[in-house]
Amino acid sequence: MNANATPWDMEVDVLVIGAGGCGLTAAIAAYDDGAHVAIVEKREKPGGNTALSTGSIPGAGSRFQRAAHIEDSPETMIADLRRVAGEHELSAVSDTLAAISAELCEWLVDRVPARMSLITDYCHVGHSLPRLHAPASRRGQDLMDDLLAGVTQRDIPLAVGNPVQSLLTSAQGEVIGALIGGKGVESTRIKAGKVILACNGFAGNRALVQEFCPEIADAEYFGALGSQGEAVQWGRELGAGLANMGAYQGYAAVAYPHGSLLSWTTLEKGGILVNSRGERFGNEDIGYSGYARMVLAQQTEVFAIFDDRIKAIADKEDEFRDLVDLGGVKSATSVAELSALFKLPAETLAKTLSDYNQSADGKALDGFGRHQYGLAPLLANYWICRVTPGLFHTQGGLAVDTEGHVLKPDGSRIPNLFAGGGAAGGISGQTGAAGYASGNGLLTAIGLGYLSGKAAAKELKAAGTLSP
Numbered sequence: 001m002n003a004n005a006t007p008w009d010m011e012v013d014v015l016v017i018g019a020g021g022c023g024l025t026a027a028i029a030a031y032d033d034g035a036h037v038a039i040v041e042k043r044e045k046p047g048g049n050t051a052l053s054t055g056s057i058p059g060a061g062s063r064f065q066r067a068a069h070i071e072d073s074p075e076t077m078i079a080d081l082r083r084v085a086g087e088h089e090l091s092a093v094s095d096t097l098a099a100i101s102a103e104l105c106e107w108l109v110d111r112v113p114a115r116m117s118l119i120t121d122y123c124h125v126g127h128s129l130p131r132l133h134a135p136a137s138r139r140g141q142d143l144m145d146d147l148l149a150g151v152t153q154r155d156i157p158l159a160v161g162n163p164v165q166s167l168l169t170s171a172q173g174e175v176i177g178a179l180i181g182g183k184g185v186e187s188t189r190i191k192a193g194k195v196i197l198a199c200n201g202f203a204g205n206r207a208l209v210q211e212f213c214p215e216i217a218d219a220e221y222f223g224a225l226g227s228q229g230e231a232v233q234w235g236r237e238l239g240a241g242l243a244n245m246g247a248y249q250g251y252a253a254v255a256y257p258h259g260s261l262l263s264w265t266t267l268e269k270g271g272i273l274v275n276s277r278g279e280r281f282g283n284e285d286i287g288y289s290g291y292a293r294m295v296l297a298q299q300t301e302v303f304a305i306f307d308d309r310i311k312a313i314a315d316k317e318d319e320f321r322d323l324v325d326l327g328g329v330k331s332a333t334s335v336a337e338l339s340a341l342f343k344l345p346a347e348t349l350a351k352t353l354s355d356y357n358q359s360a361d362g363k364a365l366d367g368f369g370r371h372q373y374g375l376a377p378l379l380a381n382y383w384i385c386r387v388t389p390g391l392f393h394t395q396g397g398l399a400v401d402t403e404g405h406v407l408k409p410d411g412s413r414i415p416n417l418f419a420g421g422g423a424a425g426g427i428s429g430q431t432g433a434a435g436y437a438s439g440n441g442l443l444t445a446i447g448l449g450y451l452s453g454k455a456a457a458k459e460l461k462a463a464g465t466l467s468p
Contacts, residue, residue: 008177008191012038013467014456015178015192017164020048020224021140021442022421022449023198024147028112029453030196031154035460036467038190039156040180042163046148048200048224049393049422050445053140054261054317056119056132057446058439059105060098064118064133072129074099084126085428085435089243089399094427096402097447104447105133114146121313122268122374125287126437138317140442162188167195167234167417174415175238193465194416194456196404198449201394201422202229203248212245212396215432219296222254222390231423235398238417241409243425245396249441250292250433252284253304253387258328262304262385263320264288265313270376271306272356273387278339278349280356283368290434295389302388303342305353308381310374329385338382353378393441395426395433404452418456420448 014030016023019041027037059065060077077098085094108114116133124132135142151158159180165187168177175195181187202208204227210217221227232242252273253262267273267284273291274280275298282294295302306314311329314320323329332338335353339346357377359366397419399407404418426444429435460466 009188010038011191012036013192013460014194014196014453015040015190016196016198017178018048018198018200018421018423019046019158019160020198020200020421020445021050021144021147022445023196024144024151025446025449026196026198026420026453027156028147028150028154029450030457031156032111033454033457034466035457037156039151039158040162040164041158041160043226044161046158046160047141047144048226049441051141051144052224053442054134054138055116055140055143055442056124056134056138056439057101057105057108057442058127058131059101059133060131062102062105062118062133064105065131068118068120070120070129072131074101076128077101077131080126080128081427081437084437088427088430088435090425090427093400093402097427097443100447100451101443104450107450108446112146112150114143116143121316122265124438125264125268132439139319164230167238169238175417193460194418196452196456197231197234197398197406197417197419197423198421199231199423200224200227201397202232203227203391203394205229208232209391209394213248213394215293216248216250216296216391219250219292219389219391222251222259223392227393227422231398231419235406238414239408240406240414241399243396243399244428244430246431247395247426247428247435248433249392249395249428249436250289251390251392252288252291252295254390255323255328256386256388258323258326260319260323260328262323262387263314263317265317266304266306266310268374269306269310269313270360270374270378271304271310272378274303274305274344274349274352276300276344278344278352280352280368283366283370285370285372286434287436289436290432292389292433295387301342301386303344304385304387305338305378306383307375307378308383311383323385329383332382332384333380335382338384341384342386393422395428395436397422397424397426400424400448402451403455404448405455418452420452421445424448
């Protein structure tokens with residue numbers, strides 16, 4: 001939308017649209033580098049998908065790894081991400097995020113400050129070394145609370161319940177601000193030297209999911225309610241390019257009917273998934289995102305099965321303990337008792353467990369190609385949880401460069417416009433969910449927020465247009 005001569009209601013150096021992890025990070029980074037910043041959020045409460053996550057961010061070569069005697073490097077992480085996701089339309093962005101990942105985690109702890117520590121219990125999906133840094137609770141809301149405290153400490157204005165109606169541009173096509181206004185509220189025109197799109201993706205917009213990610217379109221959506229794809233719409237209007245639009249993050253084991261995530265630790269450490277016939281149907285070790293479509297394809301009830309030793313590790317996570325307390329995870333002392341809990345065929349389930357345990361014990365090859373078994377073979381006591389697959393967020397979005405500038409299809413920048421988080425293309429491959437490594441969503445959100453906030457302030461400073 002072209003701006004006209006109407007006076008501005010407010011002027012800032014950097015306007016951040018969206019108050020999830022990306023937006024709050026961008027605001028703090030820009031503010032700390034000298035910019036006058038404001039944040040607008042369409043929902044009545046900040047959070048987005050960051051609040052629903054485990055708050056885990058990979059950092060390769062951080063001082064926290066060195067203290068734990070873990071030798072890691074950006075090069076190792078780059079190799080891991082490329083092994084999982086392959087080459088894609090934002091491979092350069094992926095490499096850059098890996099290169100600054102340790103710096104990012106240390107900045108979060110030192111500058112925000114955020115209460116995070118290195119998870120050393122195990123390697124996560126897609127990573128060859130323990131490198132995820134997270135709140136002790138493994139709750140993304142705790143990370144959000146720390147980011148919000150950082151914003152408050154800096155007196156950065158944050159206006160919730162203020163959706164953006166449109167971006168405002170000059171006659172030359174430069175983004176120069178935004179038109180803001182909720183229901184029953186007079187619209188506000190905010191002028192900005194730089195605009196950072198930090199709103200969510202499009203996973204909550206069924207039409208866009210069907211258009212770009214049809215294989216998962218029938219799965220229930222469990223992500224943030226604000227993921228309606230406005231950034232894609234605004235980008236299309238401005239002639240922006242799109243990247244990796246067919247990629248998404250699924251989750252293969254959402255506890256049913258509770259709606260909370262069954263910790264993937266239960267599968268990573270040796271658990272299995274079976275359908276209502278008591279049969280396994282694939283290699284669970286491919287990860288929670290890539291496996292979601294396989295669970296969806298069963299078109300039956302699906303159950304996660306693990307044992308006491310695995311449960312003891314998952315018990316370290318608050319959300320898992322809450323699920324146990326709510327009765328979402330049930331125990332059994334024998335296979336017969338286990339099958340009776342959900343009326344699974346006892347003989348078939350017993351054979352499934354026997355065959356799996358033979359493979360885990362090295363006595364037979366797994367029929368589905370699994371090679372990592374964690375603590376398996378599985379032993380009584382057993383635990384079981386009914387699960388359903390879910391779509392959590394899309395991994396495609398606006399094409400960006402390594403500082404978050406939004407790009408046109410020819411690679412040129414849309415002046416003054418940045419994007420991160422769900423608004424930007426992700427680093428999990430070009431299509432599907434198998435390219436998702438643990439922490440990719442937050443690495444893109446927090447990482448591009450950090451990079452775009454710093455770049456926006458730097459460019460305004462270089463142009464001599466920072467507010468005094």
